[in-house]
Amino acid sequence: MCCIKGYIPDAWECYVDCSKVYHVTSMRKIIEEKTLPSLEENIRWNKSIPIKINEHTWWLCNNRLPTRCNLDHCGIDTNSVRCPICDQALEDSQHLFIDYSIAT
Incomplete structure (x- = not known):
């Protein structure tokens, strides 16, 4: 503790909401508002499966996977x-997860 007169300890403040305290839910809401297209209903994550599966499914549905075409x-x-394995088609989500013979 510092005893210098008028000393105020450093503090971090987050201006996401009026509480000035960082909350993951507040940040998630801001990220969704900035990056997701406006939807009438909120995104509903399936809580019974791992978050990485939820995220992968979201990336796939929104064509955000880092395929060669993207x-x-x-x-x-x-x-x-082109797909480096089969060299028969462009490497996009459609090819990787639906059309590709190995995927089926």
Whole structure:
């Protein structure tokens, strides 16, 4: 404890809401408002499965997986956008999870 007159200890404040205290739920709400398209209903996560499965499903449904096509679309240089395993189609979510013979 410091005994300097007028000393105020450093503190972190989060201005997400009026409480000035950081809460994960408040931050999640802000992230969803900024990044997700406006939906009439909230996203409903399935609490009986691991969060990484929920997130992967969300990424897949919103075409956000880092496939070669998505990386190329974002300006990230890849040697090819074709599937490196079969070389028969473009590597996108449709090919990886539905059309690809190994996926079925």
